[in-house]
Amino acid sequence: MFDLIHQIPEPWRQLADVLIAPxxxxPRLQHTLWDFFFAPGPLWLVILKTLFLVFPALLAVAAVWCTQLSIYTLPFRSGRAQFIPTMMLTWWDAVRAVWLYWVGMFRFVAVVLGWTVTFSTFVAKLVLEVIRQIALMPFTMTGRMTESYFRPGVPWIAFVLLIFWCALEAAIFTYTLMPTVTELLADLVGGESTAHYTGAILYFFLLLLIMGSFACVQTLMDAVKKREWKYIIQMVVVELFVMFFEVVFLYRELIDALTPWIAQQTGVKLGLAVTLSLSAFGWIGIRGMTWFLFGQFGTPSMLAFISRRPMVDEGEPRPANGKPTPPWWRQPVAELKQEIEWLHARSNELLDYLVLPVLQIAAAALNFGMVLVSSRQVFSLPFKETKEITETWHILQTLHLHQAPRKPATL
Known part of the structure; x- marks a missing residue:
């Protein structure tokens, strides 16, 4: 546009220069600002210029254009006395808007840095806590297991040891009895076809017998505790038969398997009476040691499991109407909801910190344009919060640009 001045005839060129001088x-100012903002430099300098100077520079350019263009309208305005103070106050609002923009951006940067430091500290503490929990996990789990183990309930260690011992004893006796049973079955059926299934059947049979032996001991101990003499005598007789069966058919085979080694070491051949005596002593010793170690605690649990009856501690009865324990996931979900609500609230606050300074600049620039066109401002600056921004339909009603109000719409 300014290049057209050089095409004007010489007598009129000076007048055109005077008219276009404001x-x-x-344009030279705009080129200077353009070169300033797009000049190469360090990244941090470019970020600072973009963050703190771009919007004030745009406001300054808009304000200068509106102010200089208003000079041409002064001769034709009816309210010139009111227009000039309005323009001056608009410049004052623009200066305040720029200052508040800088303050708002500094506050935004400070809040972001503060949140970043806080979040980094939280992450560091969380990582350290995770490392600490992993390091202390063996001790924590041991403490929790110990705490829960000593509460009334099923003695799991004794129960597992009892089952393991029964399985181990059944495996040992299966190994010692396998040749005898295989030979006996071969003589009875006249073939070796039963050898494939003999081991499993014999193992299961011996496992039940050994578990039944512990059950008989438990029944005898219960009768002794209750001092039921008639029942005690009956259980003693039953226990003698159990002992006789296991000694003759199980422990004797074990002693017979050890007889060659005993004869080799001592040179003494064991007779039937000595073999049965050693078998009886072995049964009493093994059953006594296992009973006092874990059998007396694990056998009631085994019988309760087989009979499907609950184990009730008479000393500490459980409450009948206890409140059910809430699911384990409710507390983490509730905490997650609280964190999401806090994040939404803080994100809205951060959005206000970011948007409000920019809207100050935009409102100041729009005020210059409206002063140029209608000699009045449309926004009352400064904004303290986004709710103070006037809605568009209200502005149009104020300026009498529309006869009927439009549907409310946020600026």
Whole structure:
């Protein structure tokens, strides 16, 4: 546009220069600002210029254009006395808007840095806590297991040891009895076809017998505790038969398997009476040691499991109407909801910190344009919060640009 001045005839060129003088320097100012903002430099300098100077520079350019253009309208305005103070106050609002923009951006940067430091500290503490929990996990789990183990309930260690011992004893006796049973079955059926299934059947049979032996001991101990003499005598007789069966058919085979080694070491051949005596002593010793170690605690649990009856501690009865324990996931979900609500609230606050300074600049620039066009401002600056921004339909009603109000819409 300014290049057209050189095409004007010489007598009129000076007059055109005078008329265009209020606007002639603005393009040079824009080129200077353009070169300043797009000049190469360090990244941090570019970020600072973009963050703190771009919007004030745009406001300054808009304000200069509106102010200089208003000079041409002064001769034709009816309220010139009111227009000039309005323009001056608009410049004052623009200066305040720029200052508040800088303050708001500094506050935004400070809040972001503060949240970043806080979040980094939280992450560091969380990582350290995870490392500490992993390091202390063996001790924590041991403590929790110990705490829960000593509460009334099923003695799991004794129960597992009892089952393991029964399985181990059944395996040992299966190994010692396998040749005898295989030979006996071969003589009875006249073949070796039963050898494939003999081991499993014999093992299961011996496992039940050994578990039944512990059950008989438990029944005898219960009768002794209750001092039921008639029942005690009956269980003693039953226990003698159990002992006789296991000694003759199980422990004797074990002693017979050890007889060659005993004869080799001592040179003494064991007779039937000595073999049965050693078998009886072995049964009493093994059954006594296992009973006092874990059998007396694990056998009631085994019988309760087989009979499907609950184990009730008479000393500490459980409450009948206890409140059910809430699911384990409710507390983490509730905490997650609280964190999401807090994040939404803080994100809205951060959005206000970011948007409000920019809207100050935009409102100041729009005020310049409205002063140029209608000699009045449309926004009362400064904004303290986004709710103070006037809605568009209200602005149009104020300016009498529409007869009927439009549907409310946020600026």
């Amino acid at each position: 606007l002639a320097w603005i």
